[in-house]
Amino acid sequence: MKIHLLRSPELDAELFENVFEIVDKYSSPMKFLMHDSPSAFLDKEIIKEDFEKSQFRKKNSLSNTMFPETAFSMYLSLNEWRPEYPEKIEKVNWEAIFERCNTFRLQQDLSTFDRVFLLTDYSNDKNWFSAWDPKRSENAFVHAAQWEYFVPSDPRFPIAYEVMVVALQSIMFNTYAEAKLYFHKKPRGCVNDFCKDKNDIALKLRTADICPNCQTLLLERAVDPLMSRQIFQTLDDIRANMLFRERIKTTMQPSRLQISGKDKKIFFSDLAGTELKLGPLEKIVYLLFLEHPEGLHFTELSDHKERLTQLYKETGFARTVPELHNSISQLIDPTENSLSEKISRIKRKIVSVLGPDLAGYYIIDGERDGKKKILLDRRLLLNED
The missing domain is CATH 3.40.390.10 (Collagenase (Catalytic Domain))
Structure with missing residues (x-):
């Protein structure tokens, strides 16, 4: 029906x-x-x-x-x-x-x-x-x-x-x-x-x-x-x-965040397994910031080019090698706006899924010229291969 x-x-x-x-x-x-x-x-x-x-x-x-x-x-x-x-x-x-x-x-x-x-x-x-x-x-x-x-x-x-x-x-x-x-x-x-x-x-x-x-x-x-x-x-x-x-x-405790499977799907475990659906580059940016609870400066991302490339390959998104390297290069280039655009899209999607009250635990945020981080307590992060 x-x-x-x-x-x-x-x-x-x-x-x-x-x-x-x-x-x-x-x-x-x-x-x-x-x-x-x-x-x-x-x-x-x-x-x-x-x-x-x-x-x-x-x-x-x-x-x-x-x-x-x-x-x-x-x-x-x-x-x-x-x-x-x-x-x-x-x-x-x-x-x-x-x-x-x-x-x-x-x-x-x-x-x-x-x-x-x-x-x-x-x-x-x-x-x-x-x-x-x-x-x-x-x-x-x-x-x-x-x-x-x-x-x-x-x-x-x-x-x-x-x-x-x-x-x-x-x-x-x-x-x-x-x-x-x-x-x-x-x-x-x-x-x-x-x-x-x-x-x-x-x-x-x-x-x-x-x-x-x-x-x-x-x-x-x-x-x-x-x-x-x-x-x-x-x-x-x-x-x-x-x-x-x-x-x-x-309780003052947000939902657990679950990273599941080879394609690293992202779920809010305590919200009936609601999925956070991100695009390929959005997902690897989000996963990288999850790996760094201390936060990252935008200018530091070039130091993580290899890890971003690895994450992209691990998530299983299809893209030719030249296309992949070009996308990653734009992402980590501080003169480009690619990273800011991805983070803004991630925020919009999280707010859309969770609403503004809960979203603050999960968005990538920080001072204008300072480090950006995800506030979520990493003890609430579940990785399941």
């Missing part, structure tokens, strides 16, 4: 890519694909309202006269923890959201087996976090903004959680009328908790689990066990990431 994730134009592209990286980690049997939405929301489709706390707390009911009983939602709610409320809120109605999904379906000539999920920053007229299309259950949306009012977390994780839960429920249930029979009004820490308030949502995210009754339902519905496994592996990873980031505030 293919799940097409559409980025609404107002949604930050980097956040969208970060969510995709999470949900597509185990890319079988469900395959996730990234796309931009066919069109932006028109000004006439955007509803601008003054913020009203009482309305923000509520999920508007879905009447049978407005829609058939074929939608699924996550309830928006609040507790006492929250940042400052906005003065204005911009919303779009469900019809406008699902029109984008259907336009994409027509353009791509998709089958009914394909799912299309639109991720948008705009709130919606029903005030739900996510929902199925009442007229076509293969379409859905996830509201990607305002998570800061519900959980103190990097937003990529609750957004990715919503994507996976909508995917699971789309293969568990056919209609909203059917699905609501299995909603848990009293929270159990199950993916099918109804979530009437923020604390319930926080519980769902912390457990990322499914209750025994719903497990039985999965078996009764003959849901593909490989799909179920993929979904719950991803939910487990989301949970692990969120809990580790929460606990680091008290």
